[in-house]
Amino acid sequence: MMTYTKKDIVRRVAEQLDEPMVQTEPWVEAVLVALRETMMDADPTCRIELRDFGVFEVKKTKAKPRARNPRTNEEIYVPAHRKTHFKPSKLLKQFLKQPLEEEEIEEMEG
Numbered sequence: 001m002m003t004y005t006k007k008d009i010v011r012r013v014a015e016q017l018d019e020p021m022v023q024t025e026p027w028v029e030a031v032l033v034a035l036r037e038t039m040m041d042a043d044p045t046c047r048i049e050l051r052d053f054g055v056f057e058v059k060k061t062k063a064k065p066r067a068r069n070p071r072t073n074e075e076i077y078v079p080a081h082r083k084t085h086f087k088p089s090k091l092l093k094q095f096l097k098q099p100l101e102e103e104e105i106e107e108m109e110g
Contacts, residue, residue: 006032044082054088 006028014024035056038048042058049055064078088096 039084042082050089052089052091054086054092057085057087058082059085 010021010025010028013028014021017024035048039046039056039058044058044060046058047055048057059082061081061083063080067076067078068074069076
């Protein structure tokens with residue numbers, strides 16, 4: 001599996017804008033910080049919709065008074081908390097639903 005870092009995203013943005021990475025890095029960083037802070041400020045939920053990309057949501061989870069630790073089989077209490085959820089846009093979803101080529105399937109399995 002390929003892992004992309006923030007630097008890879010900065011490089012792509014720089015190529016698209018035909019600008020040096022040094023100039024595009026602060027913009028990418030600012031967008032990521034804005035998204036992160038918006039999600040952290042959620043009180044207690046929020047929804048960030050980015051057209052043609054998807055929706056980020058912060059959702060509440062219920063408390064689980066009788067959860068079980070699978071290692072020790074001990075019952076534990078899990079308090080209510082928040083979690084993130086991403087729902088891709090129609091455009092992205094359609095692309096991801098396309099069948100994989102035979103070579104790609106073999107690479108993933110091997």
